[in-house]
Amino acid sequence: MKRSFQSTVYIIFVIVTFIALAKSFMVYENPFNLYENPLVWLALIGFILVLVLKEVVNTLAVKRATELQNEKDGIVPEASNVWIQKLLKSWTKAKGIEQEEEIVLDHNYDGIKELDNSLPPWWVYMFYATIIFAVVYLVRFEVLDGDNQIVEYDKAVAEAKAELNKYRATATDLITSDNVVLLTDAKDLGRGKAIFNLNCASCHLGDGGGSIGPNLTDEYWILGGGIKNVFNTIHNGGRDGKGMIAWDKTLKSADIAKVASYVISLQGTTPAVAKAPQGEKWSAE
The missing domain is CATH 1.10.287 (Helix Hairpins)
Structure with a gap:
């Protein structure tokens, strides 16, 4: 039941x-x-x-x-792990307890004796493998003068950069500081404002007046104004050792373009508390 x-x-x-x-x-x-x-x-x-x-x-x-x-x-079933025991025995060559008298060494210290068990085959094979590896390594890098780790790394970096440049040259939707354009659509600016309020307002205030970070509403810029410079600053971060972190690992390029456009739209607005100008006055070429 x-x-x-x-x-x-x-x-x-x-x-x-x-x-x-x-x-x-x-x-x-x-x-x-x-x-x-x-x-x-x-x-x-x-x-x-x-x-x-x-x-x-x-x-x-x-x-x-x-x-x-x-x-x-009163039924005694056969052991189900006999094959495991045989496998372990073949890979250790250790004598059983009942056979230990055959391999006891002669020397005796304070009643303590030592067994002369053979080395496990798996250990011996690994030792032989290290010898073979050492010979191959010696011939490869010392006799034949193969590329060391530094040279291999430099080649790998060069290949990666070449692939990246090739991708950038053919990708139509990849936004960089070279091809970014100022966005004016209300939907794009709305998305940029949302990103700004979430990630940037803590340092620049919600109206862009500046707090820890500089004022974004005046004509003065530390790393240059305009959509390309602002995009590059957000993407790669501010000055080394101080200033804003790089956001390229957190935000997509499309979102960086939108928040950069929103920052540009703050130009000429009047914040509640405006921080003193920093940097140099920016004028578009």
């Missing part, structure tokens, strides 16, 4: 959980996207783990019950 009740509860749990997961998957446009919907994946993994653990517990319980019944009936 108890077992049938547990089975019924388990079946109901599986069915209800499966239906709930199926409905939750239907809510999202891309339910299997791990980055967009991590909770869906966590629920799915948790559900699978419950099923697996249930089967593991059942298997262990059946195995334990069989062992107890065999013990009660």
